[in-house]
Amino acid sequence: MTVAILTDSAASLPPEAVEACRVTVVPLHLLADGRYIKDGETAYDEVVDRIAADPKSVTTSAPSPGEFLAAMEAVDADGLAIVTVASHMSATYKAAWSASSLCSRPVRVIDSGTAAGAQGLVVLAAAEAAAAGAGLDAVEARALEVAERVELVAAVHGIEHLTRSGRVPGLAGWAGKRLGLHPLFAFRPGGKVVTLRPAQSRSAALERLLTRWRRSRPKGPAVLRVAAVHAEAPAEAEALLARVSAEVPPALGFIGQFSPVMVTHTGPGLIGIAWWWEGTSA
Numbered sequence: 001m002t003v004a005i006l007t008d009s010a011a012s013l014p015p016e017a018v019e020a021c022r023v024t025v026v027p028l029h030l031l032a033d034g035r036y037i038k039d040g041e042t043a044y045d046e047v048v049d050r051i052a053a054d055p056k057s058v059t060t061s062a063p064s065p066g067e068f069l070a071a072m073e074a075v076d077a078d079g080l081a082i083v084t085v086a087s088h089m090s091a092t093y094k095a096a097w098s099a100s101s102l103c104s105r106p107v108r109v110i111d112s113g114t115a116a117g118a119q120g121l122v123v124l125a126a127a128e129a130a131a132a133g134a135g136l137d138a139v140e141a142r143a144l145e146v147a148e149r150v151e152l153v154a155a156v157h158g159i160e161h162l163t164r165s166g167r168v169p170g171l172a173g174w175a176g177k178r179l180g181l182h183p184l185f186a187f188r189p190g191g192k193v194v195t196l197r198p199a200q201s202r203s204a205a206l207e208r209l210l211t212r213w214r215r216s217r218p219k220g221p222a223v224l225r226v227a228a229v230h231a232e233a234p235a236e237a238e239a240l241l242a243r244v245s246a247e248v249p250p251a252l253g254f255i256g257q258f259s260p261v262m263v264t265h266t267g268p269g270l271i272g273i274a275w276w277w278e279g280t281s282a
Contacts (some may be wrong), residue, residue, distance in 0.1 A: 157269025
């Protein structure tokens with residue numbers, strides 16, 4: 001049985017990985033000036049400028065069930081596995097599930113419980129299993145296994161974007177700007193999102209990311225798969241991935257650039273690490 005892998009653009013997979021692993025990516029949407037724009041069809045600078053002028057002028061939405069169904073029908077495979085961004089963050093999972101009921105072939109819709117590079121690592125694990133000849137049940141099981149192990153920590157570049165978008169009270173935003181705070185957050189295994197103690201500088205934030213990754217390393221032998229993710233901060237992402245790789249050469253490593261839809265939520269400058277360890281029950 002051949003299994004095709006589909007995901008959404010929140011996975012932040014680099015084009016070369018999408019092509020090499022034969023992954024179909026269904027784009028999320030931006031809504032600006034009353035029109036829907038598919039993720040990736042507008043420039044980052046345009047999105048960032050719009051957000052800076054009025055954060056509420058740009059909103060995002062999930063792909064429609066029809067878009068998922070069209071993507072599913074275009075794929076040549078006996079079965080389909082769809083790995084989506086966390087269902088508690090987006091209606092994407094629900095749209096994919098609705099489309100799956102209309103497909104003539106067997107489909108599994110898998111909630112990654114995460115986003116960005118962490119979601120991308122789940123997608124690539126599923127694609128690796130499918131390429132090795134695993135059946136649909138085994139591909140789904142592999143994706144769920146990795147979704148329970150993958151972690152993501154990230155730092156937002158300052159608090160100004162969160163303040164303008166109304167995600168923190170104005171007073172907290174003012175204090176954050178005065179103190180130069182850099183908010184940190186984490187997706188833990190199982191999809192739990194936690195806010196971490198903010199860092200007082202960009203360099204301190206990057207060190208905190210590395211420290212959390214180091215602390216997760218198992219005591220016994222384990223294989224690392226890792227992604228450095230960023231929103232318009234490619235040099236920092238490359239440096240971060242290089243530092244991780246120098247300590248533990250990964251079996252898989254990539255840089256995941258946020259799409260315009262993701263930048264809408266985080267603002268430019270986000271930097272993070274996603275990873276999971278294989279070969280241990282930890």
